[in-house]
Every structure is written in C-alpha cells, then in structure tokens.
Amino acid sequence: xxxxxxxxxxxxxxxxxxxxxxxxxxxxxxxxxxxxxxxxxxxxxxxxxxxxxxxxxxxxxxxxxxxxxxxxxxxxxxxxxxxxxxxxxxxxxxxxxxxxxxxxxxxxxxxxxxxxxxxxxxxxxxxxx
Numbered sequence: 001x002x003x004x005x006x007x008x009x010x011x012x013x014x015x016x017x018x019x020x021x022x023x024x025x026x027x028x029x030x031x032x033x034x035x036x037x038x039x040x041x042x043x044x045x046x047x048x049x050x051x052x053x054x055x056x057x058x059x060x061x062x063x064x065x066x067x068x069x070x071x072x073x074x075x076x077x078x079x080x081x082x083x084x085x086x087x088x089x090x091x092x093x094x095x096x097x098x099x100x101x102x103x104x105x106x107x108x109x110x111x112x113x114x115x116x117x118x119x120x121x122x123x124x125x126x127x128x129x
Contacts, residue, residue, distance in 0.1 A: 014041040014126040015119035021047050023076075023099070024060040037063070039126045042113045044076065044100040052095045053078045061099060065115050072112060074104035 017040045025031035038046040045063065053059065055078055063072040080098040101109075119125075 013116065013120060014039040014046070015116050015124045016126055017115070017119055017124065019066050020064040021045060022062040023047060023049065023053075023097075024062075025053065026058040026060060038096060040112065040116065042101075042109065042116055044079070044098060047097045047099060049095045049097050050092050052081050052083065053097055055079075055081060058102070059099060061101070063112075065111060067111065067115065069111065072104070072108040074108060075102045076100060077102050 016038075018036050018038065019040070021035050021037050023033045023035060025033075033049055033051070035047045035049050038048050040046075040063075045061070057078050059076045059078060061072070061074050061076040063074075065072060076099040078097060079100045082096045084094045084096060086093055101112075104112075
C-alpha cells in the first residue's frame with residue numbers, strides 16, 4: 001500500500017502552482033519554515049518542506065500568491081505528511097506536507113479561488129491518482 005493511497009479524495013481541485021509559503025509551527029514560535037508550494041487549492045496547499053510536521057498540528061500560513069497583493073495569512077492544520085524518497089544520500093530529505101486552511105478570511109479565500117480558477121483554465125489542474 002502506497003503512503004499516497006487515500007490522499008487524493010479532494011473536496012477542491014488542485015492546481016500546479018509553485019509559490020513561496022512561510023509555515024510557522026504554533027507550538028514553537030521560533031520554528032519558522034520558508035518553503036514552496038507544490039500545488040494549491042481553495043481548501044489548502046501541498047508544501048515541500050525539509051522537515052516533517054506532526055499530523056493535525058496547528059500552523060500559521062503566509063502564502064505569496066504572486067499577484068502583487070499582500071500575502072495571504074491564515075491558520076492551518078497539517079492533514080498529511082509523506083517523506084519523499086531520496087535519490088542521493090548526501091541531499092536533505094524532503095516532505096510533502098498537506099495543510100488545510102482552517103481560518104482564512106473571505107477576501108483571502110476569494111483571492112485563492114480566483115488564482116485556482118485562472119490556473120484550471122490554463123490546464124494546470126493536478127490529476128487525481
């Protein structure tokens with residue numbers, strides 16, 4: 001059984017959209033992770049991190065949508081974490097981390113939704129496996 005089995009039952013479409021994201025672990029104010037998204041949807045993101053995060057842990061998310069507006073800031077929750085396979089021993093391990101938006105303002109949700117809709121029209125939809 002693959003660690004990805006069951007993870008693609010999405011409520012919202014996801015699009016390929018690598019943009020900068022800052023994840024702050026609410027349990028440790030000093031734990032700030034600068035990363036990139038692999039994909040994004042109205043309900044959350046998949047971020048590529050150099051460290052794993054505990055399942056269901058609360059996080060703060062700051063997302064740069066690259067739309068020349070203020071960054072989207074909201075609360076999130078880690079809903080899945082998968083360690084990537086490393087092809088080289090001396091390279092750091094990476095994790096795909098699914099973060100669900102928990103407390104996002106209406107204006108920010110509308111901005112994320114507009115970005116996703118624009119990218120769906122461009123054919124950048126992430127296929128479900």
